[in-house]
Amino acid sequence: MSAYPLKAANYFMSLLAEYNLALSTVIKTCNSQGFPTAIATLLRTLVESNDITLIIYRDTAMPQIEFFMSPEGESNLDMFRSGVFLIDPYYLAAAKDNKSGFFALKELTPKGFKNSEYYKTWYRHSGLHDECGYLIPIDDGFINLSVGRTDSYPKFNKALLSFLAEIEPTISALCQRHYNNTKPATSATDDDRLPKQLQTALDNFGSTVLTDREQQVVNMLMHGHSTKSIAEILCISTETVKLHRKKSYAKLDINSQSELFYLFIDSLMSVKGYKSGDTLSSYL
Missing domain, CATH: 3.40.50.2300 (Response regulator)
Incomplete structure (x- = not known):
């Protein structure tokens, strides 16, 4: 038996152990404030990423940033929430086309994405080099759990995108279990820009x-x-x-x-x- 298969087996055993530990933490934190961080940690255990964002879109509220991580430690997400989200390909896919599941960004963008206003206004300033993510329906809206990479990482390859798509049922079930049980206690007012x-x-x-x-x-x-x-x-x-x-x-x-x-x-x-x-x- 060559050393290469043994090293590969050891690597996957180590990855499985890390995944099980991260998954157990996510399950334990369901219905608690630690859930967004736990689900982001789970994804980072499986894939190298330096930009993860979890946004919840409830029918009666503006987008809520549940978790944000970037290499710079800051963002222009306030601008995103003020109205740019309306032309975000992920938002449009869920809100207008009722799509759910796992998607690479290129699956949702029209031709000439780099000439679009979304790209010019937001995306090129976000530092992102590539992006994929989950659109997860919940009782009163949907969730966008985004996994991104900046220029310091290569773009997501087909194998990695396929793997992230395979675990979509688990990611969606965990998020639905948490957010369907942690709805806001108060409803939106007439002054809210819904x-x-x-x-x-x-x-x-x-x-x-x-x-x-x-x-x-x-x-x-x-x-x-x-x-x-x-x-x-x-x-x-x-x-x-x-x-x-x-x-x-x-x-x-x-x-x-x-x-x-x-x-x-x-x-x-x-x-x-x-x-x-x-x-x-x-x-x-």
């Missing part, structure tokens, strides 16, 4: 100023679609998309996609107790 209201605001943004097609193009731009992607989905030419974009920008008095997104956030924050409709109706 995710569904924010999504309504995004869907209706520009409807009182732009034509139906212009508003459709603008909405798709903010959701991360490139000019080519929009043209393919709407069955129009790229030149027509560019024309709609140009006319929209002129009507909104902006010059770039970044200004478009910040106009949405600024107009939203100017409306107290938003319920429905276009936030630009009283802003421009």
Whole structure:
């Protein structure tokens, strides 16, 4: 028997021991404050990662950051919570498409991701080089448990992504057991900017100023679609998309996609107790 199989066997036995210890800690901390840290530790036992985030999206509250770890020890998650989450591919997959399970980021992003507003506004400043994560439904919302890597690590390979997908039932069951039993004691007030209201605001943004097609193009731009992607989905030419974009920008008095997104956030924050409709109706 060669030394290589023996070393491999010893490695996997050691990994199994660490996994069992971490898993027992997660089970013990269910329904307690130590759960988010325990589940993150479990994942780090199985895969090298220097960025893990657990966000809970309840139907009656803004996104809640349950756990955050990054190599820098700080983040721009406040900006994420203020509205950027609305164009996060993971949020859109769960909130709009009702998806659940394990996904690599590339499975959820449209073509031209690096040209999207989400990438320009948030992702490229987050330090992340690659990302995958779990979308886990709970009784009153869903959870996004994200596992990321910065430039100091290689991208996730197919074998590792396959392994993380295989343990999805365990990860989901643990999170559901904890968060379905630890619901907030108080409900949201009328002044809360709830995710569904924010999504309504995004869907209706520009409807009182732009034509139906212009508003459709603008909405798709903010959701991360490139000019080519929009043209393919709407069955129009790229030149027509560019024309709609140009006319929209002129009507909104902006010059770039970044200004478009910040106009949405600024107009939203100017409306107290938003319920429905276009936030630009009283802003421009």
